[in-house]
Amino acid sequence: MAKTSELQAPAMVSPTEIQRRLAEYNQLGFERQAIPHGVYQDPFIVCPWLGCGYRISAIDFQIERAADAALYSRLIQAWWQGPGIVGRCPGCGNHVLFSMTQKQAVTDSNATGMTLLPHDWHQHAYIVS
Numbered sequence: 001m002a003k004t005s006e007l008q009a010p011a012m013v014s015p016t017e018i019q020r021r022l023a024e025y026n027q028l029g030f031e032r033q034a035i036p037h038g039v040y041q042d043p044f045i046v047c048p049w050l051g052c053g054y055r056i057s058a059i060d061f062q063i064e065r066a067a068d069a070a071l072y073s074r075l076i077q078a079w080w081q082g083p084g085i086v087g088r089c090p091g092c093g094n095h096v097l098f099s100m101t102q103k104q105a106v107t108d109s110n111a112t113g114m115t116l117l118p119h120d121w122h123q124h125a126y127i128v129s
Helices: 015-031 069-081
Strands: 037-039 058-060 085-088 095-098 103-105 126-128
Touching: 015 069, 069 085
Parallel strands: none
Antiparallel strands: 037 058, 058 126, 085 095, 095 103
């Protein structure tokens, strides 16, 4: 058993190393076609649209249930290699960009060329409020 004086604080990970690890994680997720899941912490739990207040702490989009193989491929690519995927907030109905750890309001999803979830996505997803 180590003595108290022999214990060391964990080494800090450099921002460069963090970015390298995230890039590797995203690449492996894409290569393995891993199913998208998001886990959010404050301030990203609440819908990014002012006044909405709808809360999503974690989400499993359940995109593997999509009958459209082309849509499934676009969603996987947007999640792992792009900015994330866009869906309407179940609370206010406005477009939200979902990524692994944050959500952003999207004012014009069509103009930005982002990949959209089906309109009823939230009825099939597993959402932790």
